[in-house]
Amino acid sequence: MRTAHGSTARAGFAGFALERGQPIGDQIVGRLMAAIRSGAVEPGSRLPSIRALAEQLGVNRNTVAHAFRELAEKGYVETRFGGGSIAARPAPTLPAASPVQVPAGAAPAPAGAPLSEREWERRFARHLNGYLSPVTPPLFPTGAPRPINLFQMRPDTGLFPLEAFRRCLNTVLRRGGRHLLNYGSPAGYLPLREQIARRLRQQHIDADPSQVLIVTGSQQGIDLLARAFVDAGDRVVVESPMYSIALKIFSVNGARLHPYAVGPEGVDLRPLEQLHPHEAPKLFYAVPNFQNPTTHSYTLEEKAALLGHAYRLDSLVIEDASDAELHGEPQRWPALAALDRTGRVIHLNTFSKTLVPAVRVGWLCAPTPLVRRLTELKEMTDLSQSLILQAAIAEFMERGIFDEHVARLRTAYRTRMERVLELLERALPREVSFTRPDGGLCVWVDLPAHVDVQRLFEQTRRRGVLVSPGSLYQPLASGRNGIRLCVAAEPEERLAEAFAILGRELEEVLRSPPPAPAEQEYQSMH
Numbered sequence: 001m002r003t004a005h006g007s008t009a010r011a012g013f014a015g016f017a018l019e020r021g022q023p024i025g026d027q028i029v030g031r032l033m034a035a036i037r038s039g040a041v042e043p044g045s046r047l048p049s050i051r052a053l054a055e056q057l058g059v060n061r062n063t064v065a066h067a068f069r070e071l072a073e074k075g076y077v078e079t080r081f082g083g084g085s086i087a088a089r090p091a092p093t094l095p096a097a098s099p100v101q102v103p104a105g106a107a108p109a110p111a112g113a114p115l116s117e118r119e120w121e122r123r124f125a126r127h128l129n130g131y132l133s134p135v136t137p138p139l140f141p142t143g144a145p146r147p148i149n150l151f152q153m154r155p156d157t158g159l160f161p162l163e164a165f166r167r168c169l170n171t172v173l174r175r176g177g178r179h180l181l182n183y184g185s186p187a188g189y190l191p192l193r194e195q196i197a198r199r200l201r202q203q204h205i206d207a208d209p210s211q212v213l214i215v216t217g218s219q220q221g222i223d224l225l226a227r228a229f230v231d232a233g234d235r236v237v238v239e240s241p242m243y244s245i246a247l248k249i250f251s252v253n254g255a256r257l258h259p260y261a262v263g264p265e266g267v268d269l270r271p272l273e274q275l276h277p278h279e280a281p282k283l284f285y286a287v288p289n290f291q292n293p294t295t296h297s298y299t300l301e302e303k304a305a306l307l308g309h310a311y312r313l314d315s316l317v318i319e320d321a322s323d324a325e326l327h328g329e330p331q332r333w334p335a336l337a338a339l340d341r342t343g344r345v346i347h348l349n350t351f352s353k354t355l356v357p358a359v360r361v362g363w364l365c366a367p368t369p370l371v372r373r374l375t376e377l378k379e380m381t382d383l384s385q386s387l388i389l390q391a392a393i394a395e396f397m398e399r400g401i402f403d404e405h406v407a408r409l410r411t412a413y414r415t416r417m418e419r420v421l422e423l424l425e426r427a428l429p430r431e432v433s434f435t436r437p438d439g440g441l442c443v444w445v446d447l448p449a450h451v452d453v454q455r456l457f458e459q460t461r462r463r464g465v466l467v468s469p470g471s472l473y474q475p476l477a478s479g480r481n482g483i484r485l486c487v488a489a490e491p492e493e494r495l496a497e498a499f500a501i502l503g504r505e506l507e508e509v510l511r512s513p514p515p516a517p518a519e520q521e522y523q524s525m526h
Contacts (some may be wrong), residue, residue, distance in 0.1 A: 019325075024063050024067075028063075029071055032047075043087050047085045049085075073471075076090060079146070090413055155488050158504050159405075163400050184384040185384060188212065188213060189216065190209060190389055192361075192390045192391070193409065195397040195398060204338040205337045211371055212245060214363050217362045222348065227253065235256050235257075236256070236281055237281045237283070239291065240260065242259070242285070243473070246285055247473065247475055255283075258281060261480065263480060267296070273309075275313055277312070281313060288303055290323040290326065290440045290441075292473075311342065323440055346366040350363075353504060360385075361385060361389060384459055406510055417438070419436075426499075441486055443487060444482055446481070449481050451510075453470050454471055456469065459505050463501045468483060
């Protein structure tokens with residue numbers, strides 16, 4: 001019986017009886033391959049879940065999972081985020097390329113062995129050593145059950161008003177026509193910059209379109225500013241812990257990092273008192289509202305003190321506001337740029353969290369002379385973003401839909417966070433504390449210094465839960481020990497399951513005695 005596209009492909013296993021003496025996994029693989037080849041199961045049909053098929057056949061779920069992985073490797077199964085597994089038809093095998101015919105009398109190219117992975121690694125620039133992760137297989141093989149992902153900072157894409165955005169997209173294509181099919185200005189689509197400047201003024205940040213540069217997410221903004229200002233050995237003041245990608249960007253550019261702590265009790269700026277104008281840092285980098293990864297929001301006093309140090313040291317400040325608009329009460333948490341009257345604060349933001357991650361559009365706001373220079377630098381690697389997408393976002397904002405959408409997000413995330421905190425309260429050991437943010441996407445869990453968070457990550461990963469170890473965010477070898485949990489994108493039942501697993505793992509870790517300090521061998525002072 002043929003299955004309709006998008007339906008569950010149970011027909012491929014109807015009446016399927018296992019044969020003795022044959023490996024069960026091989027039988028599952030062969031049965032589904034034959035069903036797809038014959039057309040009994042059409043590509044695009046949803047397959048039974050691993051659990052359901054295991055129950056139907058009376059076999060272990062791991063056996064079915066291994067079979068699905070093999071089918072995926074052969075091209076007969078695709079795993080889709082949030083949608084289980086679907087049948088697929090593998091691409092036809094292409095004929096091997098025939099050797100190039102060398103004209104008579106021409107010298108053949110010298111033969112050489114293909115470069116190994118080790119050879120490729122050896123050829124990378126030396127300054128990248130230590131900043132590129134080793135090549136590793138995926139965290140979970142294709143075809144395995146989808147992990148509960150608390151690692152990646154993702155918004156709930158189900159809250160995005162897809163139909164409203166589609167109407168905006170259709171409108172700009174109909175109105176803009178072929179004009180939007182060309183390259184745009186490296187600085188960004190002017191109507192979008194106008195809308196962003198309007199929104200910044202609503203947040204009490206002095207801005208006009210000439211001060212706005214469109215970037216591919218705030219991440220590109222950080223990279224541009226690091227390349228523009230940081231020479232090897234320049235000092236940069238950063239948070240500890242800090243946004244992991246910013247940590248890599250500044251390190252790769254040769255910056256000497258001067259961290260101050262973002263702790264459970266707030267921000268400790270005392271290390272900055274030791275810096276003097278003759279050794280002034282080029283830049284400060286801070287995430288003052290919903291700090292990543294700790295979720296702390298600086299008080300007005302902390303923001304004023306940070307700006308005071310920047311003014312005293314004649315430094316520029318990069319303010320990363322990527323998650324700031326998700327605060328339940330944003331008016332209580334003004335941006336550094338709204339408090340600054342000197343033009344020293346460069347304000348970064350992105351649509352990735354307020355719209356969806358697929359919208360890789362962000363912006364920075366800075367004095368016009370700096371924006372002109374950064375535009376020139378940006379053009380070296382990125383001529384322009386999609387005009388179609390920028391125009392659709394501008395239309396979305398002009399109609400007022402964006403403002404309404406962000407207001408709904410704040411309410412939804414605040415309600416969700418209240419429920420998340422209740423679940424964590426029940427699941428985690430009492431010895432463990434965690435932050436209580438007013439909405440947003442994440443929670444930070446503080447852990448005793450002796451807990452190996454990398455090991456905890458591996459333990460929970462084996463149980464099907466991904467958490468984000470605090471070691472990723474540390475500019476120093478020692479720092480605030482903990483894990484970040486991103487809780488916006490998973491449904492409540494999966495969050496409850498993940499927290500229960502995490503709680504059990506933590507109970508086991510905390511029951512284990514802390515490791516004894518290593519004995520220090522005497523070292524001569526000479």
